[in-house]
Amino acid sequence: MKKRSVTDFLVIAACFLLLTPILSAHRVTDFMIFCIFVMSFDLMYGYMGRLSFGHMLFLGTGAYCSGLFIKYLTGNPFLAIPVGVLASGILAMVIGLIIVRTTGACFSLINLAFNQIGFFLVLSPLRGITRGEDGFGVRVASFGFLNFANPTFKFWFVLVCLLLIFYLLKRLTTSPYGILIRSIKEDETRVRFLGYNTFFYKWLTFVLAGGVGGLAGTLSALNYNFVNPNSMDVHSNVGVVFASLIGGAGNLYGALVGGVVYMVISNFLPIYIHRWEMFLGFSLLIIVFRFRKGMWGNIQDIGEYIRKRKGVGGPAAGEASKG
Amino acid sequence: MIYTILYGFTIGAILYFISIGLSLTFGTIRVINFAHTLTYTIGVYLLLTFIGYFKGFFFISGGLAVLVVIPLSYVIERFIIRRLYGESLDYTFIATFAVSLIGVDTIKWIWGVNPYPLSDPIGTYLAVWGLTFPLYRVLIVLVAVILFFALELFFKKTIVGKIVVAALEDKDGVRCLGINVDKYFAIVFILGSALAALGGVLYAPISSIHPYMGLSVLLLSFAVVIVGGMGSLRGTFVAAFALGMVMAITARYWSQGAETMVFIVMAIVLIFRPIDI
Numbered sequence: 351m352k353k354r355s356v357t358d359f360l361v362i363a364a365c366f367l368l369l370t371p372i373l374s375a376h377r378v379t380d381f382m383i384f385c386i387f388v389m390s391f392d393l394m395y396g397y398m399g400r401l402s403f404g405h406m407l408f409l410g411t412g413a414y415c416s417g418l419f420i421k422y423l424t425g426n427p428f429l430a431i432p433v434g435v436l437a438s439g440i441l442a443m444v445i446g447l448i449i450v451r452t453t454g455a456c457f458s459l460i461n462l463a464f465n466q467i468g469f470f471l472v473l474s475p476l477r478g479i480t481r482g483e484d485g486f487g488v489r490v491a492s493f494g495f496l497n498f499a500n501p502t503f504k505f506w507f508v509l510v511c512l513l514l515i516f517y518l519l520k521r522l523t524t525s526p527y528g529i530l531i532r533s534i535k536e537d538e539t540r541v542r543f544l545g546y547n548t549f550f551y552k553w554l555t556f557v558l559a560g561g562v563g564g565l566a567g568t569l570s571a572l573n574y575n576f577v578n579p580n581s582m583d584v585h586s587n588v589g590v591v592f593a594s595l596i597g598g599a600g601n602l603y604g605a606l607v608g609g610v611v612y613m614v615i616s617n618f619l620p621i622y623i624h625r626w627e628m629f630l631g632f633s634l635l636i637i638v639f640r641f642r643k644g645m646w647g648n649i650q651d652i653g654e655y656i657r658k659r660k661g662v663g664g665p666a667a668g669e670a671s672k673g
Numbered sequence: 674m675i676y677t678i679l680y681g682f683t684i685g686a687i688l689y690f691i692s693i694g695l696s697l698t699f700g701t702i703r704v705i706n707f708a709h710t711l712t713y714t715i716g717v718y719l720l721l722t723f724i725g726y727f728k729g730f731f732f733i734s735g736g737l738a739v740l741v742v743i744p745l746s747y748v749i750e751r752f753i754i755r756r757l758y759g760e761s762l763d764y765t766f767i768a769t770f771a772v773s774l775i776g777v778d779t780i781k782w783i784w785g786v787n788p789y790p791l792s793d794p795i796g797t798y799l800a801v802w803g804l805t806f807p808l809y810r811v812l813i814v815l816v817a818v819i820l821f822f823a824l825e826l827f828f829k830k831t832i833v834g835k836i837v838v839a840a841l842e843d844k845d846g847v848r849c850l851g852i853n854v855d856k857y858f859a860i861v862f863i864l865g866s867a868l869a870a871l872g873g874v875l876y877a878p879i880s881s882i883h884p885y886m887g888l889s890v891l892l893l894s895f896a897v898v899i900v901g902g903m904g905s906l907r908g909t910f911v912a913a914f915a916l917g918m919v920m921a922i923t924a925r926y927w928s929q930g931a932e933t934m935v936f937i938v939m940a941i942v943l944i945f946r947p948i949d950i
Contacts, residue, residue, distance in 0.1 A: 401763040448944050454762045455705045459895050460943055463936035466892065474929040585888070588774070591767060625782060631774035638768045639756065 355520065359513055362606065366509060369610070375505045376573075377617065382508045383569045385609035386515050388593045389602055390562035395591075396600030397523055398555050399535030400450075403458040403587050404465030408438040408560040410582025412567025414472060414480060417488045417577035422479075425491035427498050431568050438564020439557055446556040450549065453538070462584065469582045485578025488571050498572050508569055515562055519602055522558070531555050532600075589616065592630065595637050598644025607646050676806075677925045678918070683810045683879070685917025686817030690872025692894035692901070692909050693824070694865015700841045700904015702858050704757055704765045708749060708772035709869060710887030710894070712742050715776065716870030717877045717886070718784050721791070735874040739867055746866030750859050758855070773887070780884045788883040813875050820868075821910050828906065837861055841904045893920075893932065896939040 369378050391405050416434030420427070449460055472480050480486070490498045497503055522528055530551055533541045542548050571577050580586070589612060597608020620626045641648065695709050716738045723734030753772055757765040828834035836857050840847045848854050880886065893916070901912030916935050924931040 395763070399763075401766060403766075448940065452943060455699075455766070456899065456943060458705075458762075458766060459899065460940060462892065463896070463939055467933050467936055470929070470933045588770060591770075595767065625778055628775050628778040628782075631771040631778065634767055634771035634774070635753070638764050638771070642764075 355517070358520075359517070362516065363509060363513065366512075370505070375501045377613075379501070379505050379508050379573055380570075381610055381613045382512045383566050383573060384593070384613050385606050386512055386569065387563060387566035388590055388597070388605045388609040388612075389515060389519055390559045390566065391590045392594050392599060392602065392605040393519060393523070393562070394555060394559040395594055396605070397528065397535065398531045398552065400453070400457050400552070400556075401591070402461040403591070404461030404463070404584070405559070405563055405590055406582055406584065406586050407461070407465040407468045408442060408563030409567035409570070410468060410472065410579075411441050412438045412564030413571040413577045413581040414567075415564075416568040417486065417571045418479060420488050420490055420571075421486060425489060427490040427572055428496075430490070430572070431565070434568030434571070435561050435564045438567065439561035442557045442560025443553075446553045446560070450552040450556050462587075465582070465584050465587070469579060469584055472579050472582055480577075480579075483579060485576060485580075488575050488577060490572060490575075498575075504573060508573070511565065511569060515565065516602060516606075519562075523602065527551070527554075588630075592634060595634070596644055598646035598648075601644075601646050604644050604646035607649075608644065611645065677921050679806055679810055679814075680924075681918035681921030682814045682914065683917070684920050685914035686813045687872050687876045688890075688894055688897050688917055689817050689910055689913035690820070690875070691869045691890060692897040692913055693906070694862070694869050695894050696898045696901065696904055696906070696909045697837070697841075697861050697865050698754075698858075699898060701837065701844070701861055702754070702758055703762075704754055705762060705769065706754070707766060707769040707891065708753075708776065709769075709865070710873075710891040711749075711773045711776040712746050712866040713869040713873035713890060714780060714884065714887040715745065716742050716873040717882055718780055719870075720874050720877055721784070721789055721882065724791075731878075735871075738874055739870045742870035743863055743867050746863050747859070749866075750862045754862060755855065755859070758858075777884050777887070784884070786884060788881050791878045791882060809878065816875065824906060833857060833860060889932065893935055896935050899939055900942045 366378055366382060369381070373381075387405075387409055390408070391402070394405070395401050412434035415437035416430040419433045420430045445464055449457065449464070452460055473482055492499060498507075523531075530541065530546060534548055534552060538548050567581060570581065593608040593612035594605060595608070596611055597606065598604030615630075616626075619629065623629055637644070643651070691710060691713055695706060698704055698706050698709070719738035719741050720734050723737050724731065727734050749772060753768060757768055828838050836847060836852055836854075837860075840854055840857065844854060897909060897912045897916055900916060901908035901910075916938065919934055919938055920931045923934040
């Protein structure tokens with residue numbers, strides 16, 4: 351681990367800790383789970399350039415599988431987390447074989463179709479075990495201080511998960527693999543020309559994004575102690591797309607910023623503005639037509655501008671935003 | 674079983690009205706229009722308002738609703754869609770989704786969130802060989818078939834239609850002939866939106882009316898467009914009726930599974946014939 355990434359970790363942790371007194375520990379835990387989800391989405395959209403409109407499928411699968419595992423087998427949360435991640439990962443492996451063949455609009459739509467199928471399965475044919483629209487409660491066992499009923503422990507646990515995922519994705523996206531998936535975003539045919547099996551790398555990215563999405567779902571099941579079909583709702587997909595765009599796609603810091611900003615907007619804006627869906631629509635339009643780089647991209651631009659004024663300008667900061 | 678088939682034809686006709694515009698805008702401007710069924714929903718709500726004024730003259734109010742949708746769709750085209758020509762697909766997707774969010778919220782603002790019921794405007798039944806069919810549904814299917822032939826004529830015989838067909842094949846080639854393609858694309862977009870509104874108006878008495886009604890239909894019509902082939906007029910016609918039939922037959926045996934079955938068909942089609950866009 352380089353010195354820079356240690357500082358990054360400390361800054362991220364400090365930011366979330368600073369949010370805690372302003373909001374509440376429970377809310378910040380919620381924010382962090384959403385940030386994990388946005389990062390998994392960003393791996394697929396921002397880095398590989400495949401916009402999915404059905405990413406909630408993996409969140410829902412993680413939440414349901416871990417929830418059902420706890421409900422019917424054991425109450426051990428530390429076994430349930432790998433179960434949720436694995437379930438989403440395996441699902442992504444299977445449907446990924448079909449989905450990653452497509453690009454562009456078809457990719458988005460077929461994801462949406464699978465998400466709709468999953469939502470329907472949970473709601474209707476599997477009603478017997480998932481309890482349909484009502485959802486079911488999740489009661490986890492506690493081991494000494496490892497107690498998920500304690501909000502403070504939950505907060506720290508999710509924070510560690512967030513940092514871990516951040517570290518993992520940071521390593522992945524700066525590795526040769528990361529460069530490869532970014533090249534697939536730019537021009538897939540040329541990458542194939544260079545002799546790489548692009549299908550495998552796309553599939554791998556899909557599986558990784560699915561697995562991390564499943565982790566977010568598992569954590570949200572543990573956080574709320576409750577699972578219901580909302581965790582797989584097709585309509586919620588717009589939230590994660592919005593968060594990824596507002597923060598700046600193709601950048602993990604952007605994903606974090608976007609996740610927090612979106613959660614603040616969706617939690618607090620409806621209190622003040624009644625027509626908040628309309629607000630969301632107009633801000634999406636403004637982002638698409640004016641601020642494509644998102645908030646993090648603009649912050650970086652300002653940073654670079656200041657550095658240039660000082661005359662120490664280095665390309666290091668600019669490089670991260672290109673991805 | 675006869676009723677199931679008639680139901681399938683009705684659904685297919687409605688799907689055809691809605692997806693033809695989607696297919697055409699997709700084939701010409703390469704914009705995935707998420708806001709397409711916004712005009713469908715708006716058409717239905719306008720119909721409700723006009724029916725209040727005209728004391729139940731369904732067809733007059735329906736026609737007026739479709740006419741009012743036309744300038745509205747021009748506004749959407751002029752200020753949103755036209756800026757998206759040549760953009761990458763993600764941004765068009767998100768921008769049109771934003772438009773549909775704004776539109777749905779506006780509908781909720783003006784008309785409220787509660788669903789409205791609307792009764793069958795004709796109410797008479799057609800008796801053939803001892804079987805009785807609701808006349809209204811037969812009428813919907815007839816309108817769809819007439820529309821299909823009218824569109825075929827329009828795209829074969831008129832100059833506007835010919836330009837659009839040529840642009841579906843090769844947009845730049847048509848532009849090189851000195852034709853302002855964007856103008857014709859706008860016409861196509863408005864035509865598609867008006868047809869979607871017509872579909873909404875015709876479907877309203879059979880279905881329930883609520884602000885989110887557009888979204889579920891949108892997913893179905895995406896499935897139609899993908900199964901039928903992007904920008905293919907006949908393919909859309911066949912796919913709409915085939916998927917309508919799939920829905921009707923599934924609904925007969927397993928009523929909750931109807932919409933999901935359509936997506937399963939779409940997934941199967943995509944596996945065997947992936948589309949590169």
